[in-house]
Amino acid sequence: MKGESILKVNNLKKYFSMGKEGIFSGKARMVKAVDGVDFSLYKGQTFGLVGESGCGKSTTGRCILKLYGITNGEILFQGKNIHSFEGKERMQYRREVQAVFQDPYGSLNPRMRIGEFIEEPMLVHGTFNSRDRKKRVAKLLGVVGLSSDHASRYPHEFSGGQRQRICIARALSLNPKLVILDEPVSALDVSIRAQILNLLMDLQEEFGLTYLFISHDLSVVEHISDFVAVMYLAKIVEMAPCDMIFKNPLHPYTNALLSAILVPDPELAQDAIILEGDAADPRGLEKGCRFRDRCFNATDECMEKEPELIEVEPNHKVACLRVAQKK
């Protein structure tokens, strides 16, 4: 099922500085937003990155988009390190990797007509001549389910779902290979969410796109993804093909997350695993498992030793000492 790898992330680390520890201390305080993450994206597939707020999933996406520099590790796009790109190569990378963000209201310039907005990337990259650009705008609007006479309108004339369609049209304008979808349906109403998810899947098929789908909503991730990674406090705790992770979740955090999903069926009695407390502060973690304070399975060993992400079943990686012992 793997196919051709398009992007590879090796031991990605991104630390944010929080200022100095004290006035005279030379040591800088760091927030480890992403702390050693490895995964690969395969052509034409969707990779789902799930986790709660603050776990580093969006930071990972932004590192791939080169919106952030990285602290350590490397990101390889088609075998080449993206941070070594200069000049032409860098522009090429920017063309091939596009993004759609959560808030379609914040992503659109209120003073720009929709047509100009979709045309802008083509203008910047000089990929089409003026007549072709206009044609392409009309075509893209059609592709995302809007009509070509919407091009002369302003963003405020559109609803949330339509705005997200516009953002998708812009992302597609340069024929990208990889699209980073950062919570693309979280701000939308339920009836609209289904429309956008269907659209994304249709476009993937039509243009052979690869998606990195970042979301906190497991039921959406299950629907759209081929491969899923669960993040907790800056690290991946479990990674497996979609069916496997949902049928046979091994990490206690994944189990808790899955059981916390409320299934819209009143007759289904659910025994939710209710986790204690909030996610720990990423600043205070020196040793041991990140999840130990909230884990229902934690032992003394978990306090001391940090689990590695290891393959316990074919294709199924888990970072948990106790799961690893059982296998």
Place this chain on the structure above:
Amino acid sequence: MSANEKILEVRNLKTYFFTNVGVVKAVDGGTFHLKKGQALGIVGESGSGKSVTSLSILRLVPKPAGRIVEGEILYRGEDLVKKSQKEMREYRGNRLFMISQDPMTSLNPVFTIGNQIGEAIRKRQKLNGNDLKEKIIEMLKLVHIRASETRVHAYPHQFSGGMKQRAMISMALACQPEILIADEPTTALDVTIQAQILKLMMEVREQYQTSIILITHDLGVIARFCDYVLVMYAGKIVERADVKTLFKGNRHPYTRGLINSLPHLGKKQRRLETIKGQPPDLLNLTGGCPFEPRCDYSVERCSVEYPPVESAGKGHLLSCWRWREI
């Protein structure tokens, strides 16, 4: 006090907003009641009028644009619509308590959490000094806030989203209201925290027989938490039923579309069913059914005349011309 006593009855509530560009009928003829100890869910998409319904009950509709133009809100037989704002202050907090989506908007950032919970406690009990402090700590423990002795002195910004929501619930516990209105209480929270807060609200409901109005767009929350559900669309209650009927025996095309458009865990389907089109513009509603342009079952009559409320079984009411065929 019987278990089936209606403590809140809303009759033909109409809350309109008078804006520069026209009248927005945010709630247009809402009729429902709430029984003692019942958990009533109101579900709908943004702009369907679910929040305005709750604000109307508390008489907190934003002025000057918003106004309750018609209808009655009977709390134990007394019409809240006729009360002055001064009289309403006696009801808010004491008998009706609201938890909002963003607890930061309900907590005062310049006072400590303890101070604010203390204020709520003192509404009911005359306590001072150490007695009050002990009571505050007890309240925080009730909502499972760890290290509550030190957290009493914390300010709202030092609390996480889930903890702030718990602090709000502890205030609700201190006031012991008869009706707790929760407007999207878990929407801003992570799923594991959502599970904690919902469990806590269930405990409150069982222990104090509090009636709860839960407003949400999340059908999963509704299925887990509520007994009876109202589905709202463009200011109208289009279907209401007990929770089982709503999920299994719904008859309104909008309710059905909403439930079918959810991705189901464990059931991998290639495409999701959708409701076509966009939510309506409340400024340009015609006299007909507001769902008509998006409905697969619509006939000519739907665009001219709004369907009457009909009964499709015990406690199952809906407004649709063609429900019998659906």
